[in-house]
Amino acid sequence: MPQVSVTIAGRLYRMACGEGEEAHIEGxxxxxxxxxxEMRTAFGEIGDMRLHVMAALTIADELSETKRGLARLEGEVAALKEAVGAGDERLGDVxxxxxxxxxxxxxxxxxxxxxxxPSAQPSQPG
Known part of the structure; x- marks a missing residue:
C-alpha cells in the first residue's frame, strides 16, 4: 500500500493511502x-490543538454548506426532469x-x- 508524507502545522505525518491517491492526500x-x-494569523498563538479544531470546524462548516447546496441543486434537477417529462408527454399529445x-x-x-x-360517363351519340 502506498504511503505519503505530508506536513501539517510544521509536523511531518506519514500516512497510507490507496494507489494513485498520493497527490489528493497531499492537496x-x-x-x-x-x-x-490562517487561524494562526487571525488569532495568534492560542495553542495548536485549538487552531487545529478551529480549522477543522471551518472546513466542516464549508462541507455542510456544500452538501446543503448540492441537495438543493439535486432537488432542482429532479423538478426540471419532471417538468421535461411532463412537457414530453404534452408534446406527444399535441x-x-x-x-x-x-x-x-x-x-x-x-x-x-x-x-x-368529373366522373367518366359514356359518350352519348349525337
Missing part, C-alpha cells in the same frame, strides 16, 4: 495546513392531435377532389 493536507495558518387533424384534412381533400373531378 488535502496542504488545504488543512493553509487553514491552520403530436397525436396534429396527426389526427392532418388525417382528417387529407380525407376532406380527397372528398373535395372526388367531387370536383
Amino acid at each position: 488535502l493536507a496542504a488545504t488543512l495546513d493553509g487553514r491552520i495558518e 403530436e397525436e392531435r396534429l396527426a389526427e387533424a392532418v388525417s382528417t384534412l387529407a380525407e376532406r381533400i380527397e372528398r373535395v377532389t372526388k367531387s370536383l373531378t
Whole structure:
C-alpha cells in the first residue's frame, strides 16, 4: 500500500493511502495546513490543538454548506426532469392531435377532389 508524507502545522505525518491517491492526500493536507495558518494569523498563538479544531470546524462548516447546496441543486434537477417529462408527454399529445387533424384534412381533400373531378360517363351519340 502506498504511503505519503505530508506536513501539517510544521509536523511531518506519514500516512497510507490507496494507489494513485498520493497527490489528493497531499492537496488535502496542504488545504488543512493553509487553514491552520490562517487561524494562526487571525488569532495568534492560542495553542495548536485549538487552531487545529478551529480549522477543522471551518472546513466542516464549508462541507455542510456544500452538501446543503448540492441537495438543493439535486432537488432542482429532479423538478426540471419532471417538468421535461411532463412537457414530453404534452408534446406527444399535441403530436397525436396534429396527426389526427392532418388525417382528417387529407380525407376532406380527397372528398373535395372526388367531387370536383368529373366522373367518366359514356359518350352519348349525337
